[in-house]
Amino acid sequence: MPSLDDLVRGMQVVAVVCNQWGDTGKGKFSDYFAMQWADVIARGTGGNNAGHTTVINGKKRIFHLIPAGIVYDKDGKVNVLGNGMVIDLKVLCSELDELDSEGMTYNNLMVSEDAQVILPFQIDRDKKKNQPLKNKGIGSTGRGIGPCYSDKTSRKGIFIRDLYDEDTLRAKLETLTEELYPGFEVNMEEVMADLKPFADRIKPFVRDTIAEMHRFYREGKKILLEGAQGLVLSIEFGTVPYATSSDCSLNGTASGVGLSAKLVDLPLGIVKFPYKTRVGNGPFPSEYGGLASEEYCAAGLEHDMFYEVKEYLGMDLNLSEIRAFQKAKDTLALAVHERKVVEYIKANREKVVELINSDDPFIRGVGIRIAGAEYGATTKRPRRTGMTDLVALKRAMLHNGPNIVLTKPDVFRGAKEFELVDGYELDGRDIEFTRDCSKLRRVQVRTRRFAGFDDDLASLTDYRDAPSGIKEAIDYIEEFTGGRVRIMSTGAEQSETIIIK
Numbered sequence: 001m002p003s004l005d006d007l008v009r010g011m012q013v014v015a016v017v018c019n020q021w022g023d024t025g026k027g028k029f030s031d032y033f034a035m036q037w038a039d040v041i042a043r044g045t046g047g048n049n050a051g052h053t054t055v056i057n058g059k060k061r062i063f064h065l066i067p068a069g070i071v072y073d074k075d076g077k078v079n080v081l082g083n084g085m086v087i088d089l090k091v092l093c094s095e096l097d098e099l100d101s102e103g104m105t106y107n108n109l110m111v112s113e114d115a116q117v118i119l120p121f122q123i124d125r126d127k128k129k130n131q132p133l134k135n136k137g138i139g140s141t142g143r144g145i146g147p148c149y150s151d152k153t154s155r156k157g158i159f160i161r162d163l164y165d166e167d168t169l170r171a172k173l174e175t176l177t178e179e180l181y182p183g184f185e186v187n188m189e190e191v192m193a194d195l196k197p198f199a200d201r202i203k204p205f206v207r208d209t210i211a212e213m214h215r216f217y218r219e220g221k222k223i224l225l226e227g228a229q230g231l232v233l234s235i236e237f238g239t240v241p242y243a244t245s246s247d248c249s250l251n252g253t254a255s256g257v258g259l260s261a262k263l264v265d266l267p268l269g270i271v272k273f274p275y276k277t278r279v280g281n282g283p284f285p286s287e288y289g290g291l292a293s294e295e296y297c298a299a300g301l302e303h304d305m306f307y308e309v310k311e312y313l314g315m316d317l318n319l320s321e322i323r324a325f326q327k328a329k330d331t332l333a334l335a336v337h338e339r340k341v342v343e344y345i346k347a348n349r350e351k352v353v354e355l356i357n358s359d360d361p362f363i364r365g366v367g368i369r370i371a372g373a374e375y376g377a378t379t380k381r382p383r384r385t386g387m388t389d390l391v392a393l394k395r396a397m398l399h400n401g402p403n404i405v406l407t408k409p410d411v412f413r414g415a416k417e418f419e420l421v422d423g424y425e426l427d428g429r430d431i432e433f434t435r436d437c438s439k440l441r442r443v444q445v446r447t448r449r450f451a452g453f454d455d456d457l458a459s460l461t462d463y464r465d466a467p468s469g470i471k472e473a474i475d476y477i478e479e480f481t482g483g484r485v486r487i488m489s490t491g492a493e494q495s496e497t498i499i500i501k
Helices: 004-008 026-036 068-075 089-101 120-129 145-153 160-164 166-180 188-205 209-218 250-255 290-297 305-313 319-328 331-347 349-356 361-372 390-400 437-442 468-481
Strands: 013-018 040-043 052-056 059-063 078-081 109-112 223-226 266-272 275-278 384-387 403-407 417-426 429-431 444-451 484-489 497-499
Touching: 004 497, 013 026, 013 250, 026 068, 026 223, 026 266, 026 484, 040 068, 040 209, 059 068, 068 078, 068 223, 078 209, 089 188, 109 188, 109 209, 120 145, 120 188, 160 166, 160 188, 166 188, 209 223, 223 250, 250 390, 266 275, 266 390, 275 361, 290 361, 290 384, 305 319, 305 331, 305 349, 305 361, 319 331, 331 349, 349 361, 361 384, 384 417, 390 417, 390 468, 403 468, 417 468, 444 468, 468 484
Parallel strands: 013 223, 013 266, 040 078, 040 223, 078 109, 266 403, 403 484
Antiparallel strands: 052 059, 275 384, 417 429, 417 444, 484 497
16 A cells, blocks of 8 residues: 555645535644644635644644644744734634643744734624624624735735834724724724734744745745635635635635745645535535525534534433533533533444434434534534535536545444435536536535445555445546545544555
């Protein structure tokens, strides 16, 4: 079987991006390449609306801004927050606090002077206009990402570098609020005072990262580009308005750190398989349960992991107590309850499998969500679940390249069968993937079925020993899309990874 060395031989720039709606496991593979290969790990899009989850020796870490490679800072690995990002300084500093609390260093962190600063009134606008999921809102995370990118496009946004010139900062804030935030009560001095301690904290790390990235490239450093969100959420290629506000394609990921996508030797598009997920509202042709599932998940935390494990698996939980902890943002108490729930799910795997094998698509979707822990790393909202969609994947690969990484097939252990979407039909005729949300909501999908499996994939070390249904499905994915499945994840840990070709 091929090794990682075989895969990256002769490569200098590798990109880990997503070919779906995000939440596909980029965090694991960012960590995988950061530890075993890269010298520089750089992120170029989005803000703290993303959450990359890594599991190292059983310990789960979630990073919202800092690249996953920060855990290897002690090894001299550089982590870059690029020019294409929007940064909430308070959140960034809280992540630094977490690293401090674990005794971890971040001496080689770099923050682009060209990144945009998320401001309090941008967060207020986002929460008021974009966050609500009910009544078909887009389901923003409410963290100010959209307004910040909008202000950047209007050429009125605040750069990180502006934080270090008081006169410039005050003048730009006045222009921004007067022209784009009429009616918002903004205390200029209070905003500037709030920003200052955070700006002072990150000042040692602020760089012209575009110049630094090109220096790293000239010096032959091995560079990993860490994507955020997914292709079908891209403002350029996704299902607008149900999309994010940055271009999270390969092109956007590269330009967001100051590089050309032409410099990327190996773009890897992550694909959750044999199911996919979506957070927030918007069309989802392959969704289990269709509109009923979308509306159910739109209730957000009302139908979170605690609710579903109590309702569908019968765990004895005091939801009122948990809701009180959520309201108080008591993360310690919530973490204790979450660990208990995770252990309960593991001990009741047979009940979960019964849900996955249900004849009711809605219930099947619930089972997959519980088995895959499909609850937002940032929002904790239930993710909508559906079949892996090869029609949408084929379109995504036009922008992200032919190389595929499959994640989370282990979720389907015990399933009698699984399906992949391989056709769209609208008004009696076949169509390709479209960004037109009104059309995408009305398509009927065709599927191909494959045999399920009972194997524990975590113990799999050789692809040739994989269940026949999985191998047949992978062959079909390659035939349908013209791509190549290079890697398959078999579990959350780095070691649970198979290089296929």
